[in-house]
Amino acid sequence: AQSVTQLGSHVSVSEGALVLLRCNYSSSVPPYLFWYVQYPNQGLQLLLKYTSAATLVKGINGFEAEFKKSETSFHLTKPSAHMSDAAEYFCAVSEGQGAQKLVFGQGTRLTINP
Amino acid sequence: EAQVTQNPRYLITVTGKKLTVTCSQNMNHEYMSWYRQDPGLGLRQIYYSMNVEVTDKGDVPEGYKVSRKEKRNFPLILESPSPNQTSLYFCASSSRMNTEAFFGQGTRLTVV
Numbered sequence: 001a002q003s004v005t006q007l008g009s010h011v012s013v014s015e016g017a018l019v020l021l022r023c024n025y026s027s028s029v030p031p032y033l034f035w036y037v038q039y040p041n042q043g044l045q046l047l048l049k050y051t052s053a054a055t056l057v058k059g060i061n062g063f064e065a066e067f068k069k070s071e072t073s074f075h076l077t078k079p080s081a082h083m084s085d086a087a088e089y090f091c092a093v094s095e096g097q098g099a100q101k102l103v104f105g106q107g108t109r110l111t112i113n114p
Numbered sequence: 115e116a117q118v119t120q121n122p123r124y125l126i127t128v129t130g131k132k133l134t135v136t137c138s139q140n141m142n143h144e145y146m147s148w149y150r151q152d153p154g155l156g157l158r159q160i161y162y163s164m165n166v167e168v169t170d171k172g173d174v175p176e177g178y179k180v181s182r183k184e185k186r187n188f189p190l191i192l193e194s195p196s197p198n199q200t201s202l203y204f205c206a207s208s209s210r211m212n213t214e215a216f217f218g219q220g221t222r223l224t225v226v
Contacts, residue, residue: 044157045217090156090157099145099215100210103173104158106155
Protein backbone atom coordinates (compact mmCIF):
# COMPACT_ATOMS: atom_id res chain seq x y z
CA ALA A 1 0.00 0.00 0.00
CA GLN A 2 1.15 3.50 -0.72
CA SER A 3 1.86 6.04 1.98
CA VAL A 4 2.40 9.79 2.19
CA THR A 5 4.43 11.63 4.80
CA GLN A 6 4.17 15.35 5.40
CA LEU A 7 7.06 16.74 7.45
CA GLY A 8 5.82 19.22 10.03
CA SER A 9 2.26 19.26 11.32
CA HIS A 10 2.53 23.03 11.84
CA VAL A 11 4.44 25.56 9.77
CA SER A 12 4.55 29.25 10.58
CA VAL A 13 5.92 31.93 8.22
CA SER A 14 5.80 35.69 8.04
CA GLU A 15 3.68 37.46 5.47
CA GLY A 16 5.77 37.88 2.31
CA ALA A 17 8.13 35.03 3.16
CA LEU A 18 8.65 31.80 1.24
CA VAL A 19 6.23 28.97 1.97
CA LEU A 20 7.64 25.43 1.80
CA LEU A 21 5.49 22.45 2.75
CA ARG A 22 7.16 19.07 2.47
CA CYS A 23 5.67 15.84 1.15
CA ASN A 24 7.28 12.46 0.54
CA TYR A 25 5.50 9.45 -0.91
CA SER A 26 6.16 5.76 -1.28
CA SER A 27 5.31 4.27 -4.62
CA SER A 28 6.85 1.64 -6.84
CA VAL A 29 5.30 3.09 -9.97
CA PRO A 30 4.96 6.67 -11.22
CA PRO A 31 2.13 8.05 -9.11
CA TYR A 32 -0.52 10.70 -9.46
CA LEU A 33 0.15 13.29 -6.75
CA PHE A 34 -2.04 16.05 -5.40
CA TRP A 35 -2.03 18.98 -3.01
CA TYR A 36 -5.33 19.99 -1.44
CA VAL A 37 -6.11 22.98 0.77
CA GLN A 38 -8.74 23.09 3.50
CA TYR A 39 -9.96 26.40 4.87
CA PRO A 40 -11.77 26.42 8.22
CA ASN A 41 -15.17 24.73 8.14
CA GLN A 42 -14.85 23.94 4.46
CA GLY A 43 -14.19 20.94 2.26
CA LEU A 44 -10.99 20.25 0.38
CA GLN A 45 -10.04 22.25 -2.69
CA LEU A 46 -7.53 21.04 -5.25
CA LEU A 47 -4.44 23.25 -5.43
CA LEU A 48 -2.52 21.31 -8.05
CA LYS A 49 -1.83 17.82 -9.38
CA TYR A 50 1.00 15.88 -11.00
CA THR A 51 -0.02 13.29 -13.59
CA SER A 52 3.33 12.39 -15.23
CA ALA A 53 3.58 15.41 -17.51
CA ALA A 54 5.84 18.34 -16.49
CA THR A 55 7.69 17.80 -13.22
CA LEU A 56 7.09 21.40 -12.13
CA VAL A 57 3.40 21.88 -11.61
CA LYS A 58 1.74 25.25 -11.19
CA GLY A 59 -1.49 25.54 -9.28
CA ILE A 60 -3.94 28.11 -8.06
CA ASN A 61 -3.19 31.05 -5.76
CA GLY A 62 0.48 31.19 -6.79
CA PHE A 63 1.43 27.75 -5.48
CA GLU A 64 3.62 25.28 -7.31
CA ALA A 65 5.15 21.89 -6.62
CA GLU A 66 8.03 19.94 -8.08
CA PHE A 67 7.96 16.18 -8.58
CA LYS A 68 11.35 14.64 -7.82
CA LYS A 69 11.36 10.94 -8.50
CA SER A 70 14.86 10.37 -7.12
CA GLU A 71 13.81 11.85 -3.78
CA THR A 72 10.20 10.55 -3.89
CA SER A 73 9.15 14.08 -3.01
CA PHE A 74 6.47 16.52 -4.07
CA HIS A 75 7.07 19.67 -2.00
CA LEU A 76 4.71 22.63 -2.22
CA THR A 77 6.07 26.16 -2.47
CA LYS A 78 4.89 29.74 -2.80
CA PRO A 79 7.40 32.60 -3.15
CA SER A 80 5.51 35.12 -1.02
CA ALA A 81 2.99 34.18 1.67
CA HIS A 82 -0.27 36.05 2.03
CA MET A 83 -2.52 36.14 5.08
CA SER A 84 -5.22 34.37 3.09
CA ASP A 85 -2.93 31.32 2.70
CA ALA A 86 -3.54 30.34 6.32
CA ALA A 87 -5.17 26.91 6.10
CA GLU A 88 -4.46 23.21 6.37
CA TYR A 89 -2.71 21.56 3.44
CA PHE A 90 -2.85 17.91 2.48
CA CYS A 91 -0.62 15.97 0.14
CA ALA A 92 -2.19 12.88 -1.46
CA VAL A 93 -1.30 10.08 -3.84
CA SER A 94 -3.71 8.14 -6.02
CA GLU A 95 -3.66 4.36 -5.83
CA GLY A 96 -5.37 3.99 -9.18
CA GLN A 97 -5.56 5.63 -12.56
CA GLY A 98 -8.08 8.11 -11.30
CA ALA A 99 -8.96 9.80 -8.03
CA GLN A 100 -11.25 7.07 -6.69
CA LYS A 101 -8.80 6.03 -4.01
CA LEU A 102 -6.59 8.73 -2.50
CA VAL A 103 -4.08 8.18 0.27
CA PHE A 104 -3.50 11.37 2.27
CA GLY A 105 -0.69 12.65 4.41
CA GLN A 106 -1.29 13.82 7.95
CA GLY A 107 -1.76 17.43 6.95
CA THR A 108 0.22 20.61 7.65
CA ARG A 109 -1.38 23.62 9.26
CA LEU A 110 0.08 26.81 7.82
CA THR A 111 0.02 29.97 9.94
CA ILE A 112 0.92 33.35 8.49
CA ASN A 113 2.33 35.98 10.87
CA PRO A 114 1.73 39.66 10.07
CA GLU B 115 -23.06 24.70 -10.24
CA ALA B 116 -21.02 21.50 -10.01
CA GLN B 117 -21.04 20.29 -6.44
CA VAL B 118 -21.03 17.47 -3.94
CA THR B 119 -23.70 17.92 -1.27
CA GLN B 120 -23.60 16.24 2.11
CA ASN B 121 -26.30 16.27 4.77
CA PRO B 122 -26.39 16.94 7.60
CA ARG B 123 -23.41 19.26 8.18
CA TYR B 124 -23.47 18.66 11.92
CA LEU B 125 -24.88 15.73 13.88
CA ILE B 126 -24.80 14.73 17.52
CA THR B 127 -26.14 11.29 18.31
CA VAL B 128 -26.04 8.62 20.99
CA THR B 129 -24.22 5.32 20.93
CA GLY B 130 -26.11 2.62 19.06
CA LYS B 131 -28.63 4.82 17.28
CA LYS B 132 -28.52 4.11 13.55
CA LEU B 133 -27.82 7.08 11.32
CA THR B 134 -27.32 7.87 7.65
CA VAL B 135 -25.24 10.66 6.12
CA THR B 136 -26.32 11.45 2.59
CA CYS B 137 -24.09 12.42 -0.31
CA SER B 138 -25.19 13.56 -3.73
CA GLN B 139 -23.23 14.81 -6.76
CA ASN B 140 -24.54 16.55 -9.88
CA MET B 141 -21.56 15.95 -12.17
CA ASN B 142 -22.49 12.47 -13.44
CA HIS B 143 -19.28 11.09 -11.90
CA GLU B 144 -18.67 7.35 -11.88
CA TYR B 145 -16.50 7.30 -8.76
CA MET B 146 -17.60 8.24 -5.24
CA SER B 147 -15.84 7.84 -1.91
CA TRP B 148 -16.19 8.45 1.80
CA TYR B 149 -13.33 9.63 4.01
CA ARG B 150 -12.99 10.44 7.67
CA GLN B 151 -10.66 13.14 8.93
CA ASP B 152 -9.07 12.92 12.37
CA PRO B 153 -6.43 15.23 13.87
CA GLY B 154 -2.91 14.08 13.10
CA LEU B 155 -4.14 11.30 10.80
CA GLY B 156 -5.23 13.24 7.73
CA LEU B 157 -8.06 11.73 5.69
CA ARG B 158 -8.56 8.00 5.54
CA GLN B 159 -10.81 6.28 3.05
CA ILE B 160 -13.79 4.34 4.42
CA TYR B 161 -15.45 3.00 1.26
CA TYR B 162 -15.45 3.79 -2.41
CA SER B 163 -17.63 3.02 -5.40
CA MET B 164 -16.57 2.68 -9.01
CA ASN B 165 -20.12 2.70 -10.35
CA VAL B 166 -23.73 1.82 -9.52
CA GLU B 167 -23.92 -1.37 -7.42
CA VAL B 168 -20.09 -1.56 -7.27
CA THR B 169 -18.57 -0.74 -3.88
CA ASP B 170 -15.35 -1.71 -2.11
CA LYS B 171 -13.70 -1.26 1.25
CA GLY B 172 -11.20 1.45 1.84
CA ASP B 173 -8.67 1.54 4.66
CA VAL B 174 -11.05 1.93 7.62
CA PRO B 175 -14.39 0.28 6.74
CA GLU B 176 -15.24 -1.30 10.12
CA GLY B 177 -18.54 -0.05 11.53
CA TYR B 178 -19.73 1.50 8.27
CA LYS B 179 -21.94 0.49 5.37
CA VAL B 180 -22.56 2.09 2.00
CA SER B 181 -24.83 1.57 -0.98
CA ARG B 182 -24.83 2.88 -4.54
CA LYS B 183 -28.26 2.34 -6.02
CA GLU B 184 -28.16 5.47 -8.15
CA LYS B 185 -25.20 7.11 -9.82
CA ARG B 186 -25.63 10.45 -8.08
CA ASN B 187 -26.09 9.21 -4.47
CA PHE B 188 -23.73 7.43 -2.10
CA PRO B 189 -25.06 7.34 1.48
CA LEU B 190 -22.91 6.38 4.46
CA ILE B 191 -24.67 4.26 7.08
CA LEU B 192 -23.60 3.76 10.68
CA GLU B 193 -25.81 0.95 11.97
CA SER B 194 -24.60 1.14 15.57
CA PRO B 195 -22.43 4.23 16.06
CA SER B 196 -19.78 4.26 18.76
CA PRO B 197 -17.79 7.16 20.27
CA ASN B 198 -14.69 6.22 18.24
CA GLN B 199 -16.65 7.15 15.11
CA THR B 200 -16.75 10.76 16.25
CA SER B 201 -15.03 12.47 13.33
CA LEU B 202 -15.30 14.80 10.35
CA TYR B 203 -16.61 12.96 7.29
CA PHE B 204 -16.14 13.89 3.66
CA CYS B 205 -17.77 12.56 0.54
CA ALA B 206 -15.92 12.90 -2.76
CA SER B 207 -16.66 12.20 -6.39
CA SER B 208 -14.55 12.00 -9.53
CA SER B 209 -14.81 11.04 -13.15
CA ARG B 210 -13.02 8.00 -14.58
CA MET B 211 -11.79 10.37 -17.30
CA ASN B 212 -10.15 12.80 -14.87
CA THR B 213 -7.87 12.72 -11.85
CA GLU B 214 -9.54 15.49 -9.85
CA ALA B 215 -11.73 14.60 -6.88
CA PHE B 216 -14.43 17.00 -5.75
CA PHE B 217 -15.23 17.10 -2.05
CA GLY B 218 -18.36 17.94 -0.13
CA GLN B 219 -18.38 20.45 2.72
CA GLY B 220 -18.07 17.79 5.38
CA THR B 221 -20.25 16.33 8.14
CA ARG B 222 -19.09 16.73 11.70
CA LEU B 223 -20.39 13.75 13.68
CA THR B 224 -20.28 13.44 17.44
CA VAL B 225 -21.29 10.16 19.08
CA VAL B 226 -21.88 10.37 22.85
